[in-house]
Amino acid sequence: MAKPQLPQVKPPSIDNLLQANKGLTAVIKKEISDHISGKRFLILVALVVIACLASLYIAATAIRDAGTDNFAFLKMFTVAGSKLPFSFTAFVSFLGPLIGLIMGFDAISGERDRGTLSHVLSQPIYRDALINGKFIAGVAVLAMVIFGLGLVTGALGILIFGVPPTLSEFLRIITFLLLSVVYISFWLALSLLFSIVFRQTTTSALAGIALWLFFSLFAMFLVGMIADAIFPVTDNSPASQIIKNARLNQWLGRLCPNYLYDEATVTLMNPSVRALGVVTLEQILGAIEAPLTYGQSLLLIWPHVVGLIAATLICFAIAYYLFMRQEIRA
Amino acid sequence: MAKAAQDYLVTTKGLTKHYGTLVAVDNLNLKVKKGTIFGLLGPNGAGKTTTILMLLGLTEPTAGQALIDGCDPTREPLKVKARTGYLPDNVGFYQDMTGWENLYYTAELNGLPQDVAKERIAWAVERVGLADAINRKVGEYSRGMRQRLGIADLLVKDPPLIIMDEPTLGIDPEGVRELLALIKTLAREDGRTILLSSHLLHQVQEICDEVGIFVRGKMIACGTVDDLGRQLVQGKRFSLEIEAEPLDEGLLNLCRSQRGVVELQQAGTRLTLLCSEDIRPQLTKEIVAAGYKLLHLTLRGYSLDEIYRRYFTKEEGKNGQAATATSKAAQH
């Protein structure tokens, strides 16, 4: 009787969207409070805070004893004292990934083990609300920790030096903190991915730690070997060969997230870094010997930031794709 | 047409799931009427859980379609999940949160406003009898308490359709009785539709309006328990079990003299009558009238256990032939 009708594509109703959003907010709220009240996370943060504050204090006293300097405030973050061979930035670069990994390695596999995954996903929320919520909550907690750390550090610096940082120093520190949040978020996204791929929580944790050790200990070694194999360098190699070797080294290194982060950190925290990579004598000759402004440094690290964000998004996109199609058996 | 569709809350059309070469669910056509309790029965590995996961959109069917209240779980997951409450076979809660906090999280995920949520939680907890333990961590709960929390969780959500996977698993007999009574009131008083899976037939037999019998991915029979029994004994003899006191020659003769009795067997104090029709009404009357005490009388072949056992032995023995025949009969 009825006329044949074109199939109608109904847009998702406002109610549905609102409802899904409420679900997302609920997930975020729960995850944040889980993180903050979790003992595992507290231990880790305590470790990082103690390590960083100790390195800061030692660096600051060393700088003060050596007399005031340009950018003393920044140096406090980058100088390693004699008693402690690590600087603040080196600590964040080394331990930061561990925070990200530990926050995410059991995000999904843990829920699956406890049988809560099918329960949560049978509630009226989109499936991605769970991983989005977990990721957003993780990043929020990370940002709180990192910026909290920065604030304490700032206070400590003012206490030691008796003067506040300059505007440029302040901006550089804030940018460094933001950069660190992005960097650790990358590791969080990676561990989230592992927690989806691997059914076993321990496998997921091990995979994350293996990758972390690989990047922080062996990757640059491997990169050096590859570069040397392609452009072998001996004592009497021509300069062009040496430059090629160094360039390849750098480009391969930039495939590692920790190298990207370290390079960006150095540029940001050390305004006298004028260019990244190999610089020939001609390039230096014409240049004026002056520290870069904040804006100039920012331009220099912009590709790094974009690269790190892209890497994070790629991890997250893969995690998302896999999770949306996965069978959820309690 | 539209009306008929509305009568059924759950329908599946040719629902199929393959895991590699294994066919977990094979061309399933299921219909569950609104407001009834449907039992999905079958041995381990029959494909009950897989079917349930497909109904909820937690796994994608290889072929076919499921419709919950007219919505396809893969296309409109939110609508389906909003209408369906799911109690998995091993329900999981967050161990380091209290029962109340777990329920509140569910309420939040369902977008309930704060005051409604609190009210509903209090009501649900009261109804499942978990009021004293609700502020304890779920990690400290016993299995039965966790199951009750699972039901409270369903009540907080308050959906028209409830799907339970092996709800009686690991619960003591008294607990099972309470649980089944509770499930029954959920359907009868609240008018909800309930789909439950089980391999313990006698447990769910009394509360299910309809059952579907599942073997190796196929539904080999479907209907009310009585229907299935009748189909099974059709053309065959009824078998009556009797126990009466005193057990003497007079009683045996009385039994033999009944119309339709073909054979009488005696095993201990129990008599088994094979007869061509159901003679229970006249037999009980006469036994009592003759001054005997009737202790026990059952019609074998009507209990679900029997049906189940017979269907399975048929299925195993004749390699599916009998199964297709009976499932055809089941469609009438």
Ligand SMILES: Nc1ncnc2c1ncn2[C@@H]1O[C@H](COP(=O)(O)OP(=O)(O)OP(=O)(O)O)[C@@H](O)[C@H]1O
């Ligand atoms: N992820 C999977 N990969 C491969 N095969 C699977 C998978 N999940 C289930 N199966 C198989 O599908 C079949 C049906 O499993 P299902 O869990 O649905 O059975 P069930 O009826 O719920 O059994 P039980 O009573 O033991 O819970 C089984 O043979 C099982 O081995």
Ligand SMILES: [Mg+2]
């Ligand atoms: Mg099962």
